Amino acid sequence: xxxxxxxxxxxxxxxxxxxxxxxxxxxxxxxxxxxxxxxxxxxxxxxxxxxxxxxxxxxxxxxxxxxxxxxxxxxxxxxxxxxxxxxxxxxxxxxxxxxxxxxxxxxxxxxxxxxxxxxxxxxxxxxxxxxxxxxxxxxxxxxxxxxxxxxxxxxxxxxxxxxxxxxxxxxxxxxxxxxxxxxxxxxxxxxxxxxxxxxxxxxxxxxxxxxxxxxxxxxxxxxxxxxxxxxxxxxxxxxxxxxxxxxxxxxxxxxxxxxxxxxxxxxxxxxxxxxxxxxxxxxxxxxxxxxxxxxxxxxxxxxxxxxxxxxxxxxxxxxxxxxxxxxxxxxxxxxxxxxxxxxxxxxxxxxxxxxxxxxxxxxxxxxxxxxxxxxxxxxxxxxxxxxxxxxxxxxxxxxxxxxxxxxxxxxxxxxxxxxxxxxxxxxxxxxxxxxxxxxxxxxxxxxxxxxxxxxxxxxxxxxxxxxxxxxxxxxxxxxxxxxxxxxxxx
Ligand code: ZN
Ligand code: MN
Numbered sequence: 001x002x003x004x005x006x007x008x009x010x011x012x013x014x015x016x017x018x019x020x021x022x023x024x025x026x027x028x029x030x031x032x033x034x035x036x037x038x039x040x041x042x043x044x045x046x047x048x049x050x051x052x053x054x055x056x057x058x059x060x061x062x063x064x065x066x067x068x069x070x071x072x073x074x075x076x077x078x079x080x081x082x083x084x085x086x087x088x089x090x091x092x093x094x095x096x097x098x099x100x101x102x103x104x105x106x107x108x109x110x111x112x113x114x115x116x117x118x119x120x121x122x123x124x125x126x127x128x129x130x131x132x133x134x135x136x137x138x139x140x141x142x143x144x145x146x147x148x149x150x151x152x153x154x155x156x157x158x159x160x161x162x163x164x165x166x167x168x169x170x171x172x173x174x175x176x177x178x179x180x181x182x183x184x185x186x187x188x189x190x191x192x193x194x195x196x197x198x199x200x201x202x203x204x205x206x207x208x209x210x211x212x213x214x215x216x217x218x219x220x221x222x223x224x225x226x227x228x229x230x231x232x233x234x235x236x237x238x239x240x241x242x243x244x245x246x247x248x249x250x251x252x253x254x255x256x257x258x259x260x261x262x263x264x265x266x267x268x269x270x271x272x273x274x275x276x277x278x279x280x281x282x283x284x285x286x287x288x289x290x291x292x293x294x295x296x297x298x299x300x301x302x303x304x305x306x307x308x309x310x311x312x313x314x315x316x317x318x319x320x321x322x323x324x325x326x327x328x329x330x331x332x333x334x335x336x337x338x339x340x341x342x343x344x345x346x347x348x349x350x351x352x353x354x355x356x357x358x359x360x361x362x363x364x365x366x367x368x369x370x371x372x373x374x375x376x377x378x379x380x381x382x383x384x385x386x387x388x389x390x391x392x393x394x395x396x397x398x399x400x401x402x403x404x405x406x407x408x409x410x411x412x413x414x415x416x417x418x419x420x421x422x423x424x425x426x427x428x429x430x431x432x433x434x435x436x437x438x439x440x441x442x443x444x445x446x447x448x449x450x451x452x453x454x455x456x457x458x459x460x461x462x463x464x465x466x467x468x469x470x471x472x473x474x475x476x477x478x479x480x481x482x483x484x485x486x487x488x489x490x
Contacts, residue, residue, distance in 0.1 A: 002177070008246045009214050009223060010175035014188055015166045016198040017139070017206035018061040023163035024138050025052030025095065025293075030165075032204060036144075036158040044138075044163035046091035051292050058136065058165040059298065062102055063306040065167050065197035066134050068313055069188070071106035076297050077135075079290040087157050088141035096137035096168075098287040102296065106131030111315070111333075112183035124329065129184060130172035136296075139164035167198070173212065173223070178242035185209055185235050194314050194339050202234055209235075211242050214259075215249045224249075224259065229273060231265040241266035245273050317342055325355035334363055340377035341367070344384045351388035354395065361387055365405060369412045381415035382408065389418045397478050403427045431478040433485065436469070439477065440485050443468045454490055465490065 002008055023030055026043035042050035066073050078100040081093040108129045113121035141159035169188065175181045189207060192198040200207040214226035227245055232238035245264070252259050264273040312320075314336040321332035321342075336342045345362045349355040366387065370380060382390075390411070394404040399422060410421045422428055430436060443465060444451050454461040469482050 002246060003250050005218055006215050006250050007218050008176055008178075008242075009173045009216060009226075010178075010181050010242060011173035011212040012169075012171045012175065012181055012184060013210045013212070014169045014185065015139075015208045015210075016065065016169065016188070016192055016200055018058055018065070018165040018167055019196065019198050019206075020055060020057045020061065020165055022055055022057075024055050024058050024136070024165035025163055028163065031160065034160065036156065037160060039160045040162070044090075045159060046089075046162075052095065052290075054293060054296065055165065059296065060306065061165075061197045062134070062136055062167050063298070063303065064195045064310060065169075065192055066103035066106075067303070067307055068191050068195045068197070068310055069106055069131060069134065069169065070108045071103040071131055071134050073103045073298060073303055074100065075299075076100065076295050077102045078295050079136075079293045080287045081290050082137075082285045082287055084285055086140065087155075088143050088159070088162070090141070090159065090162065094137060094140060095290055095293070096287075097135035100295075101133045101135035102167075103135075104131075104133040106134070108187070109315075110184055110187040112180045114177065114179050127180060129174050132170045132172055134167050134169045137166050137168060138162070139166050173214075178239045178246070181211055181242055182235055182239040185238065189235075190314055190337065195310055208232075209238055211238060211245075213242055213245045213249070215246055215253065224253070225261045227259070227261075227273070228263045229266060230263055230276065233266075233268075237266050237268055240271065241273055244271065248273065311339075314339070314342070321345075321355075325349055325359075327355060327359055331359045331363060335359065338377070344377045344380075344387075347384035348388045348391070351385065352391045352395070354391060357391055357395070358388070361391060361408075365408050369409065373412075380412065382411045386411060386418065393418055393422070397431050397480065398422070398429050399427050400429060400475075400479060403429075403475075426476075428476070429478045430473055430476045431481055433481055436473070436477050436481050437485055437489075439469050439472045440465075440482070440489050443472060444489060451490065462486070462490070 020030060022028060023044055026041050028039045028041050028044055031039055043052055063073055077097055079095050080098040082096045082098070083093040085092055108131055109126050110129060111124045112127045113124045116122055139161050141157055141162040144156045144158055145153070146156070147153040171184070175184065189200040192200040198206060202208070209232055211229045211232070212226045213229060214224045216222070216224050227249070229238070229241045229245060232241055249259050260278065262278045263276045265276045267274055318332045318336045321327045321335060322329060335345050341362060344366070345358060348362060349358040352358050366380070366382070370377065390404060390408060393399055394401065399407065406425070407418060407421045407427065410416060410425070411418065447468070450461050450464060465486050466479070466482055469486065470477055470479070
């Protein structure tokens with residue numbers, strides 16, 4: 001909650017690793033883990049005389065990302081050197097893009113909501129975000145610090161990551177709350193994963209985000225000094241860091257203390273942000289065009305061909321699930337959180353012609369078993385077709401709901417068919433009215449006192465009779481038919 005009279009101004013920068021097999025300007029493998037400095041060559045080590053060559057696959061994936069985020073791709077973009085010294089940057093500059101980026105001028109509609117005390121969304125509303133640009137650049141290496149402070153402390157440089165392709169996505173300062181930024185980053189992650197442009201996994205570091213946060217009095221049009229928040233290892237940490245920073249700055253302004261333009265880190269242990277360094281201004285980097293690379297040109301045909309290969313995007317699919325299948329917003333949103341699961345649902349729903357029940361099973365039983373086993377929908381031994389078969393069997397009254405759940409787990413663990421598991425477990429329901437009627441007659445005859453009491457008006461006893469019949473049938477009687485017959489006989 002932001003203090004009355006104040007508002008936050010937040011802009012986001014996301015570095016997304018494009019999911020190529022090799023680096024952006026050389027053919028070294030992009031790999032995490034492995035021997036330090038094993039995946040390096042004269043180009044990514046920055047040895048004198050080595051020349052970069054642009055990886056074509058980077059352009060394909062960048063185009064997928066740009067188009068699915070509503071960005072305009074420029075026919076010509078220029079690589080530029082961003083000069084700075086740091087041990088993990090062997091050339092002394094990063095090859096990036098500056099005044100002629102790969103894409104710019106995007107407009108993206110996301111859904112966002114504030115959260116209540118329990119972290120639940122209050123009300124989802126659409127919000128349009130201006131994307132200033134997505135440019136291409138290479139990643140730096142990694143400095144690794146080991147040992148105890150002051151004792152046996154060593155620092156190493158690992159250049160396996162140097163030259164990994166990145167798309168840097170920069171927004172206008174359009175966010176006013178931490179939850180808007182949170183929903184934005186999740187939107188970007190999901191879209192990039194969905195179209196296969198990036199694994200977008202923050203824990204693995206292949207999606208990193210920075211938030212530029214400042215505050216101002218409502219009504220002010222200029223900007224006050226901003227802090228750039230880094231070291232945000234999860235979307236939730238980022239949200240908390242922004243929230244802390246908004247309060248810290250408002251507090252400082254109200255006390256008349258200086259708010260400096262600086263880079264701050266999130267300290268999860270202490271739940272605060274701390275100063276990392278005062279911020280360099282853009283001109284410190286002495287950008288100039290990279291003389292070793294040609295301008296990057298893309299044709300209209302190329303852009304059109306990429307457009308055609310982009311699948312239906314998650315928000316479009318969510319809206320279609322609501323319109324076509326009558327799902328709730330919440331169910332549809334949850335289904336499209338994962339592309340594999342969304343497709344699995346659709347296959348199931350088309351076969352069962354019961355979308356609501358299909359959604360319940362996919363979001364309930366299937367999701368639980370997938371989470372427990374760490375499997376993806378593609379690895380599930382129960383295919384969408386199998387689940388549809390199970391749902392149809394349940395709907396036909398051959399088994400009851402709790403049996404269906406048991407059958408599902410057995411199928412999930414063993415890969416058996418519905419029919420096979422039902423047979424093995426002898427689950428087939430008794431739906432033959434004659435057989436059930438016989439049991440009902442026996443139960444009524446054996447419980448004279450209860451029968452008399454029920455007929456005298458004690459309707460609560462109905463449950464007792466149902467229980468007795470189910471017990472006598474060893475749980476196999478179809479409960480619907482049991483109810484009908486009991487009602488007519490009593
Ligand atoms: Zn290399
Ligand atoms: Mn960057």
